[in-house]
Amino acid sequence: MRLILLGAPGAGKGTQSDMLMKLFKIPTISTGNIFRENIAGNTPLGQQAKTYMDEGQLVPDELVIELVKDRISKDDCKEGMILDGFPRTIPQAEALDTMLDELNMPIDFALNVDVADDIIVERMSGRTVCASCGASYHKVYKLEKVAGNCDDCEQPLIQRDDDKVETVKKRLDVYHTQTKPLINYYEKQGKLVYVDGVGEVEEVSNRVKKALRVE
Ligand code: AMP
Numbered sequence: 001m002r003l004i005l006l007g008a009p010g011a012g013k014g015t016q017s018d019m020l021m022k023l024f025k026i027p028t029i030s031t032g033n034i035f036r037e038n039i040a041g042n043t044p045l046g047q048q049a050k051t052y053m054d055e056g057q058l059v060p061d062e063l064v065i066e067l068v069k070d071r072i073s074k075d076d077c078k079e080g081m082i083l084d085g086f087p088r089t090i091p092q093a094e095a096l097d098t099m100l101d102e103l104n105m106p107i108d109f110a111l112n113v114d115v116a117d118d119i120i121v122e123r124m125s126g127r128t129v130c131a132s133c134g135a136s137y138h139k140v141y142k143l144e145k146v147a148g149n150c151d152d153c154e155q156p157l158i159q160r161d162d163d164k165v166e167t168v169k170k171r172l173d174v175y176h177t178q179t180k181p182l183i184n185y186y187e188k189q190g191k192l193v194y195v196d197g198v199g200e201v202e203e204v205s206n207r208v209k210k211a212l213r214v215e
Helices: 013-026 031-040 044-055 061-072 090-103 116-127 165-179 183-190 199-211
Strands: 002-006 028-030 083-084 111-115 127-130 136-138 192-196
Touching: 002 013, 002 183, 013 028, 013 083, 013 111, 013 199, 028 031, 028 061, 031 044, 031 061, 031 083, 044 061, 044 165, 061 090, 090 183, 111 183, 111 199, 116 127, 116 165, 165 183, 183 192, 192 199
Parallel strands: 002 083, 002 111, 028 083, 111 192
Antiparallel strands: 127 136
16 A cells, blocks of 8 residues: 555644554655654754744755655565655655656555644644653643643653644645645546544544545
């Protein structure tokens, strides 16, 4: 299975990719996670990406495309992969098509997880993470036991810069102008499948499996 997860930031692509990764036993490639790891490690790539990410902007195509090219040519992607957060622009999608053509690994589906903007703002701006272990919490959906502290390691919880309300709104604008056209792009290729991303995680997971015809 080679799958692209489309959908706005905060639509739940990460959660669904965890489920799909276990189901299909294939890796997830999350460009956002790769950038965050590079930021944590203070690598040159991380330093370049951070300024864009903190502003809610996309990292330039050239940087992302090179990174994905390198990653999908690794052996663990031979049996399939889930792309979470890539492509995010038409040039990225075109570059991906070229890469996959060369590797003779066509995409099976582009799955659009659909969630309305106001729900996304509520979801993302309520999210906090542990500054130490990275565990995530939510002011409405997953409250910590002791306010402001991680349940596991008791360290302080923080809000990621890119989860702040103003940044979330900017990211949604960027999504609508630059990423949403991909829905049409994959629809024209006959690869698009759609699920409603609002509801309990399990409910959305069942819709995803049905859309991918694995149930
Ligand atoms: P995510 O965790 O996928 O929401 O990504 C977090 C941030 O990383 C985004 O807001 C962008 O700044 C950057 N990013 C991740 N993937 C891409 C991509 N494919 N193209 C450009 N920027 C990206």
